[in-house]
Amino acid sequence: MLEEQFISKEYNNLPEKGSFTWSSPSNIALVKYWGKKENQIPANPSISFTLNNCKTTTTVSFTKKERKDNFSFEVYLDNEKKDDFKPKIETFFKRILPHLSFLKDYHFKIETSNTFPHSSGIASSASGMSALAACLMSIEKELNSEITDEYFIKKVSFLARLGSGSACRSLEGDIVVWGKHDEIEESSDLFGVNYPFKVHQNFKNYNDTILLVDKGEKQVSSTVGHNLMHNHPFAEQRFAQAHKNLSTLINVFKTGDLKSFIEIVESEALTLHAMMMTSMPYFILMKPNTLEIINKIWAYRKETNSKVCFTLDAGANVHVLYPENETESVLEFINNELVAYCQNGHYICDRIGFGAKLITHLI
Structure with missing residues (x-):
């Protein structure tokens, strides 16, 4: 059209x-x-x-x-x-x-x-x-x-x-x-x-709990951030990567492969921030507590074989994504280990x- x-x-x-x-x-x-x-x-x-x-x-x-x-x-x-x-x-x-x-x-x-x-x-x-x-x-x-x-x-x-x-x-x-x-x-x-x-049943009613690490104004506006890709040394590789990851997700959604879903989603989040860190001018949008949360999620996943993962927008806040059947255990993990890294302990529970x-x- x-x-x-x-x-x-x-x-x-x-x-x-x-x-x-x-x-x-x-x-x-x-x-x-x-x-x-x-x-x-x-x-x-x-x-x-x-x-x-x-x-x-x-x-x-x-x-x-x-x-x-x-x-x-x-x-x-x-x-x-x-x-x-x-x-x-x-x-x-x-x-x-x-x-x-x-x-x-x-x-x-x-x-x-x-x-x-x-x-x-x-x-x-x-x-x-x-x-x-x-x-x-x-x-x-x-x-x-x-x-x-x-x-x-x-x-x-x-x-x-x-x-x-x-x-x-x-x-x-x-x-x-x-x-x-x-x-x-x-x-x-x-x-x-x-x-x-x-779309496999694994991805129905998926949860997204948003951890509010930093409630301040964005360090760089989305418009400025997007414009920094025009002369970015890695722009073409990044665009190709997005196409490849979307192709891979088609099979992931069909088969319910949560392991591959986690790999793609977390890689995409980190790549977005890598683009900002390697642009000119460059920006670091994560905060120390963002990294603390990411490391906690990785440790928890290794210890429990949970399918929880994270993604990020162009800022410091962390979206914690997890399947419906893990709601109770992941919320307990968030309250016990991650809330301490949120500004004023604030987070938002959401879902698809x-x-x-x-x-x-x-x-």
Whole structure:
């Protein structure tokens, strides 16, 4: 499906006002997306678990306005006005205007809240941008009765990508692929798609407990981090590695091979951080407690033959991944040995989920 198929037509008889509310979750990449081309196109494919509990709920209320020469909107987080969010949303609106022709016809009130603390160090751009994109796309669906459910979700993912790359993986679940890959026919650089192949029971209801090592602001923004891949000495090898790991995961998911799953997921996490450490300028995003947790997980796995493993985003926090049948024992391990390395002892229990949901609509 080409980008032109998402171009919006001009609409007449626009409603005077209305509102939509969507919730959308975050996601955690197993094969990492790191490095992008123009227009938010990924340099390599990625695959992620959709989360369930870490989500954003967004209400977009819209009122028709007289002048159509600019964007008009206000943003609230937890009922508090957030003007510092406006530049990012303005950029998003500019990118998606060809795809949603009515954006300058309305004043929008965007009200958003997260189930996780905004300062928790969990990236809210994936959940936030996907929820916002779903609300805006719902307006177009109201205007065009020919829009199918399949087209709707693809276009929401397409729009969300233009706000935050990883947001395109949050609309569906439980496993989503983004980026063209030869072995996954429907895969696309333009939007995320549900993983189409067989998934072994071992990977159903998988758990993700997020250990909040550092709740501070990111040392380096995702945009800056991705841009550092442009002249990176190991970029091409990294992109090839991502393709290879995604190919291997297809068989891993089919057979339920947890040992190989652990090897790929942990290697991907460490490679992401290795890319940052070998870029110019270079960054070390892990903290001492991140390394303590990783070593504790390795020791526990060796002692108990557990199938627990870790992954990391571009920061210090640790996602502890483990199968459903180990929930009780791994949570005991976390409470006994890992909580001490979390900031204020904070962690979030999450598990695989199934994407965004429409909560309310009023036209």
